[in-house]
Structures are given as C-alpha cells and as structure tokens.
Amino acid sequence: MSHNAELIAVGTELLLGNIANTDAQMLSQGLSALGINVYYHTVVGDNPQRLRKAVELAKSRADIIITTGGLGPTCDDLTKNVLAECFGKKLVRHEESQRRIEEYFAALGRIPTENNAQQAMLPEGCTVLSNDWGTAPGVAFEVDGVCVVMLPGPPRECRAMFEHRAAPYLRRFAGGDILSRTLRLFGVGEAAVEQLLREKMNAMTNPTLAPYAKEGEVELRITAKAGSREEAQSLIAPVEEELRGALGPLVYGADVPSLEAVVLELLKKHGRTLGCAESCTGGLIAKRMTDLPGASAVFRGGVVSYATQVKHTVLGVPEELLEEYGAVSDPAARSMAQGAREVLGCDLAVSATGVAGPEADERGNPVGLIFVALSAPEGTWVRRIQAGGIRERARTLAASHAFDLIRRYLEGLPLELEELTL
C-alpha cells in the first residue's frame, strides 16, 4: 500500500516571508527517499483556529501528517496543543524530557523558565523523539490510521530530528526499498556533467541518475527502487563503476559528507599534519577543517595573513617578493604555503591569496583571481583559478581548491584538473 504525507509548517515568520520553508524541501526529499508520496505542503501562522482547520483537512486526505515549528517556548507550544486536541489526546508530563531540558539548561549555566518546562508536556501514549540538537522534543503517534509526527522548526534541528528520529520511525511506511548513492565531484561544472551524461540519464529508469549543483561542487545521485536493500545495491553498483570510470579523479567520494571530511580521513590514514596560510579566504580553510570533530589529530593551525605585512612578519614571505610580484601572485602563494609549513611545524600546508572583491586590487588583478598552493616535503604546487565576482562563492571555491590539492596529493592523483571529454 502506498502512503501519502502532508506537511504542515507552523509559523507567522513564514507567512511574513522572513524565512523560506526549507524544512518542507528537506522533508520532501527525505520522504521521497522512503518512497512516501507528498501531495500537499501547507503553511499556517501561529494561530490556533487556522492550524486546527489545516490539521482537520490534512486528516481527511493524508495518512501521514508531519508538522514543523510551533514547538518552542515562545509560541505556547501551539502545534502540540492543537494536534493533541485534534486527535483527542491529553498532554501529560514526560519525566525523561523534563530531565533533558533541565540538563540542557544546566550545561548552559542557566535555569529553565516555566515556558521551557511546558515543553515536557507531551500527548499521552506518544513516541517521544528525543532532541539532541535543541530543547523541544519531537512527538510521533498514530490514531485511526493516521500517523502524526511533530518536529521543531529551526532547520538545523529539523534536519537532524528527521534523519535520526523521524525517518527511522517512518520506515514502516516505506514503499519498498529505495536506496540512493551520491557521488561527489569537485573541479567541474554542472552544465559539463549534464551535457556528458544527458543521454544516459534520459534513458535510465531504475536506477535513475540526477545531478545537483552545490557551492561549486556537483553531486550525482543514483537512486534505485527494489524489493530489498541488496537488490537496490546491485542495481546501483554498475552505474557507480561506470561513472567513476568516465569522471576519474573528479569524483572525490561517494556518500561522504564533504571534501574536507575526505581530506581529514586521508590525513589521518597517512599520518600527516596540516597547516594553512590564508589571505583572501580569511580563515575559511581553517574554519572548515575545524568544523569537523577530531580535526585536532592532524590540524596544527593556520595564519590568516590578511594584511600584506603579516605575510612577511609572521609567514616570512620575503618583502622583495611581495614588492616584485604582489601579494596576489603565484610566487606569493608558494611562499605563504612554504612559510606556513615552517612556522606551524606541519607536514603539509596550503595557502590561498586572491582578490575576493568587491574591487580589483591596486595592481589591476581582477576580482575573483585566486592562487592556491600546496607545500609538501617533495615540493610546492600552485593552482591559478578565476572564481568570479561573488565574494562568498569565490572564497568557498578557493578553500575547496586547497582541499582538492591535498586530496589529490595524498591519493597520488594528478594535481592538475582534468578536462571532461564528451
């Protein structure tokens, strides 16, 4: 039997346009991966009457209702109160949730307010979806063949709660096994990948293949539907093999969280330490590395040499070099990476220097021109990139190129980017 879900987002900030309903997008993707159809999204404000109407309507046409938002202390737990009422359930105190909320605030050195305590009042007989990413617990229950799941609204919490709590709960409604595997590519544009694979993609029905562009990277998602997980896997494997053959070193991983996560694992595997010297990226390389728990095992640190003088005084880039070639140049990137290796005492160091904008530099280097270097015991390599005029995108790309250099070096791949042959 095929199930159909309806998503109800609760929040006046959505109706005012302060935020987009990205929760609905994330949940729709997740439900689609479970083989559960989504027929409607509804957004209502923090208004009990209108929420009640939306719930009654959803009840009449969907067998899974997922709400987002309206669980926090500032909205009087609107969602929980209205849903409990619509499904004839009383709210009772949940001791475990009460304790978790108290602990959460104790860890912050604060005392929960009465509003916070209200969050531990949950519909009787429900499955509690414990929240390790915030204070409001999620809730799931089934009444008269309708399954209700309530999740918190903040996107970071909502995503984690769906992946780790709601999706496992909903797996019972999954329509067969749907399995996805995502190849991640760096160093090639979406349009080139799309052109290379278009005919193939159009001809495929199971598995399917879809490209997604994402912050200077491309994802290729292979999705198979089959009676069992093993069967789905055996449909995916030959497609993955063929794609890896066609795309070569552009593929940096499958089902991996990020380029920097791949780099961290490679550094650990090869027992190498890393440092960085950053100008235009201004700390972003170090930040992305240290976003990862466990980075301290291999990451020694970095120097953000934003002012030209700091490149000389801290990293030891010769003043004459900076005068002759300028801070945005192949020799400067090279010298920064070499300097970082020495100053920070690490095996490998990367550097980035470029014009992040908003204007061209005083030597006439255009916005978006960036040099990225890798220094290792065997030598130093530089990649020159033109990252375009959008500041944030240029910085992200520069940091990703630095990680790509490390990855290719540690995997023994060519450091030059490949051209795709059609």
Add this chain to the structure above:
Amino acid sequence: MSHNAELIAVGTELLLGNIANTDAQMLSQGLSALGINVYYHTVVGDNPQRLRKAVELAKSRADIIITTGGLGPTCDDLTKNVLAECFGKKLVRHEESQRRIEEYFAALGRIPTENNAQQAMLPEGCTVLSNDWGTAPGVAFEVDGVCVVMLPGPPRECRAMFEHRAAPYLRRFAGGDILSRTLRLFGVGEAAVEQLLREKMNAMTNPTLAPYAKEGEVELRITAKAGSREEAQSLIAPVEEELRGALGPLVYGADVPSLEAVVLELLKKHGRTLGCAESCTGGLIAKRMTDLPGASAVFRGGVVSYATQVKHTVLGVPEELLEEYGAVSDPAARSMAQGAREVLGCDLAVSATGVAGPEADERGNPVGLIFVALSAPEGTWVRRIQAGGIRERARTLAASHAFDLIRRYLEGLPLELEELTL
C-alpha cells in the same frame, strides 16, 4: 477593510524537494509591504484534481489568490486551465500575447511549438500581465469579490513579474503602510526576553512586537501599520526607546546585518585595527570578519593556534603558563590575545580557547567551556562562558562573545554581561 491572501504554488518538483518554495517567501514579503495579510501557503503538484481542491478551499477563505508555477508549456498550462474552470471563465486567444511569444522565439532563432502557442490562450476579460522575463504571460482577474493573480514559477521571472506587474495591480487592496524595525540582542536567551516582555507583547496590537531566536542571538521585531510611512515610524519610535531602556547594552543595533558588521563599523569609526588568536573557534572569528567586504581596512589577520605548541611558537604564550593552567584557561586566553596584538601589530586583539568537543579535554574541562579575551592598550579582559555541548553552536557563540567584547569596549559599555531583571 483588511484583505487576506492565499498563495498556491503548483509544481511536483516542490513536493519532491528538488527546490524550496522561495517564491512564497518573496511574495509574502511583498504582500506584507502592501499591508495585505497572508494566512496560508499551499503547495500542490502538477495534478488537476488536487489543484482544483486547493483553489476551491482558497476561494472560500481568502479574497486574494496568487498562484505561482504551472503556466509553462511542459505542464499543459495546468494552472490557467484549472483556475479558469474554477471561476467559470472560458479561455480565449490573446493576440498581443501570441505576437509576443512569436517574437520571443524569433529572437532566439527558434519557432514556437504548439504548446508555446497555447500560452496565448487566456481567461476572457482578464488583465494580462505581460512577461518581459520569459514566455508565459501572467494573468489577473476578479470574480465575485475574489481577486486571482497567476504568476510564472521560475524565481527570477516570478520576482520581476510580481514587482513590475502584480504589485501595481494589487495596490488597490493595500492596507496602508507596514513598517518593521528589528532590534538585535546578544548575551541573553530568547526565553528570558520573552518572559520579560510577554505581558507587554500580548497587550500590544499596533505596533506588534515579536522575538526570534537566531544562532545564539535574539531579534525583537517591532511592526507598525499606518496610513503613511511617517505615521508608522512615529508608532515604532517610542517602543524602540522603551525596549532600549529595558534591555540596555544587550541591544547591539537596529536593522543591522550582524554583530560583526557593527564591530567593523565601530573599528572604522574609531580608527582601530583588529587581530585575533583562535583555538576552539578555529578560524571562525577571522572568517566572519572577512565575510564582510571592506574588512581589510581594519582587520590585519589572525593566528589559528589549534595545536598547543603553536600557541607558544607563534603567539608567544609561555610554556610554563600552558603547563600550569592548561590551554583552556583564563591566563591562556589572556596571553593569546596579548600575543596576537604583538605578533600581528594591531590595536586590539581577541582570542578564544575552549573545549569544542566532542569530548572533555585531558584536564577534565567540560565540553562547551570557553574563555574569550580582548586585549587593548589599556588592558586585557576575559569572559568565561559555558556554551553547551553542540560543537557548531559553541563555536558560533564563542566568536559572537569575542565580537561583543570589541563592541562594548569601543562603545564604552561595561564588558560584563547584564542580568535581565524581571
């Protein structure tokens, strides 16, 4: 008379989560600026039955219905056909639109398909909203006191069509001017602010006051509705003054983009340069500073001293100090900030050192314990914070505390955080 609108987005790609419904966000902002209330957003797929149900429902509860999507040749002009049917209108050929479509394709060196030609069939007696950004014309009409507006789905087209075609058409329904002003607070929790202001908020009708929690910060939005912009401003001003009085230095700005943007302006105004020394934040302070165009005027750089040894070798933190107190300590934070000022040659420097997790450190300091310091010519100050167990949140909070120290120092405010008195 106050009008209320309902947004209906048509597109299976929304229900599959391939894209987020950003059109709804854009339209909600635009309608709010026109003083038109939005009570519901609905998303349906490319399915005539379900779209018809959504339209019938909207007709019963809204007096303005705005649809997005489903106007293109690939979906058989679903939206236009269903809406015309629901409102008892025939489709007739619109010569001007026919001509525009032919011209559009001629300019591309292509010939319109039969589907394209269908786009010139429009509901009889409607106002045509000509589309200079794509092929499908928009449509507006009124039947039995309900106003219907249909816009194309692609966000770029939808935005332009709303701003230049639909908004002028809808101005007749505008309910005066709506103006918002957002106070931004750092150093206090949402629940505490809510508890302090709850009674006041509940008693207010115009302007209204609403708090939002956002990455360790709180926003307070004051929204006024009035006959003119000036009148709305004069409603907001006394509320802002009262809030600033009650919240004191916790308010770091009104209608400002971020804490770091406020800090950047203050540094420029006072002619001071900044540097940083980062351990647990791992580059995030530098990254947030250099996210801002123009940061190079005051930001000299930073040292990411992730490994303890780098705190000594690059920042000059004495080894004995690190041995006696450990890297996560008041003296270490103090010495890091002082070292950064010297090494980077800047007027002010901030530092952050703490346990970002996932585990307590070898001295037993708990996850989330962080010391943040500011060093200035007159002295060095340290703030000890307990940022909780979520890595990303702890790092964001630590960086924000560093910016808050700089802000308070430059504004001559107390560096200690205030307790809110209820």
